[in-house]
Amino acid sequence: MRKRREGGYDPAAVAVRLAASGLFDESVVYERDGRWWFAGGAVAAVTIHRDTVRAWTGEAGEAGEADEGRTVSGLPESPVRSVAWTGSPARAIDVLLAELPIEDWRLYGRLDHELAFAVAGLPLSGDADRELGRLTVPRVEVGVDERSLTVRALNAADLDRVLSAALGAGDEAPAAAPRPVDVEDAEPGPYLAAVAATVDRIRAGELEKVILSRRVAVPYDVDFPATYLRGRRANTPARSFLLDLPGLRAAGFSPQTVVEVDADGSITTRPLAGTCPRGDDPAFDARRRAALLGDAKEVYEHAVSVRVADAELRALCEPDSVAIDAFMVVEERGSVHHIASRVSGRLDARHGPWDALVALFPAVTVSGVPKADAYPVIAEYEATPRGLYAGAVVRATHTGELDAALALRMVHTQDGGTWLRAGAGIVRDSRPVREYRETCHELATVAPHVVPSSDTPEPELPAA
Incomplete structure (x- = not known):
């Protein structure tokens, strides 16, 4: 009906x-x-x-x-x-x-x-x-x-x-004010050490790139619908999502898709790698964007991701149909700028949308190069499984359409708690403090907009 x-x-x-x-x-x-x-x-x-x-x-x-x-x-x-x-x-x-x-x-x-x-x-x-x-x-x-x-x-x-x-607009009560989450780690040492150790492994030739993440606890119960609405008003995501599923709640503002498949077999993936913070001054932001495109480390991090995405599509698509439609365009995503590219093609007769999703999952920009070599490094240095983080939120139809948003820039439940999480791409020229700061910049996409649930007590004020 x-x-x-x-x-x-x-x-x-x-x-x-x-x-x-x-x-x-x-x-x-x-x-x-x-x-x-x-x-x-x-x-x-x-x-x-x-x-x-x-x-x-x-x-x-x-x-x-x-x-x-x-x-x-x-x-x-x-x-x-x-x-x-x-x-x-x-x-x-x-x-x-x-x-x-x-x-x-x-x-x-x-x-x-x-x-x-x-x-x-x-x-x-x-x-x-x-x-x-x-x-x-x-x-x-x-x-x-x-x-x-x-x-x-x-x-x-x-x-x-x-x-x-x-x-029905009804007489909805106004949402409570957000209570920003502190994204700094009281003990950043383990993350810094993990980045340094990973750089050593990359320089030794084990692999080219790994994305290492860290998570930040939200110290109160969250009103997920109100957080989603506030966060969406303040962000410019490629996709957004709000989940209330068995054992999981999440509100997210994804900067990129894992894969997009149309009913006619057209396929697109949009690798996003290379990051710098945004500010409130347009002139200063313009200088930051220019500097981002001139940063050898950030450009290399992006280029190897595009290379992998191109190879993944060529294994799925009709001969000569794969093209890099856009290369190294700076896009605004919430609190940061990213270098973005777009790779597209047309699926061949052997492959459908689910083949495409599995082949491109997880996005190279949240795993590493080569992907299979990055997984054990991620498992070794990250204390907890990622769960939904760096996975995907999916919409698909019986006609062959499939759209998968990369599950980043979100607040979500896991292990009995509520968390923010962000990662940075580690390559041979990475510096631990800089990668830690990148996670802070990315967390700032969500952290200022988290709304406590209505029964969350007010924080105690420090004694005078």
């Missing part, structure tokens, strides 16, 4: 209103090119594990309502089908999607960074059978931009409730 409304909308506010409404027990908000989607509930799911992909399908009528009208997803407790995989889960995903009982499905979900370890045949820390990815077919999908709003639902009751929530 479908309804469309024309009018003037604030699409980010509509999406956040739906996410905060409590109508569904899980939801995804995804933004691309001025259009927002809200995906509420789940009528089917595909989960990716170390050596299997599993399907969970329910009937629309199986979903019930809990307290205060909240719709609970009607998925079974056990998967209805499981397909084994080795090397790549792409074919197993294709098999299970072809069997979905919904013909014109849309999928929303996430992939954890550690999926790359499984694809490479490397060991996983913790629960080896844990979810490395979750993709759901929503009960309700809302698409909204400044001119129109469209609701798709499995039944009239869901459609009417969601349309009412989307259109």
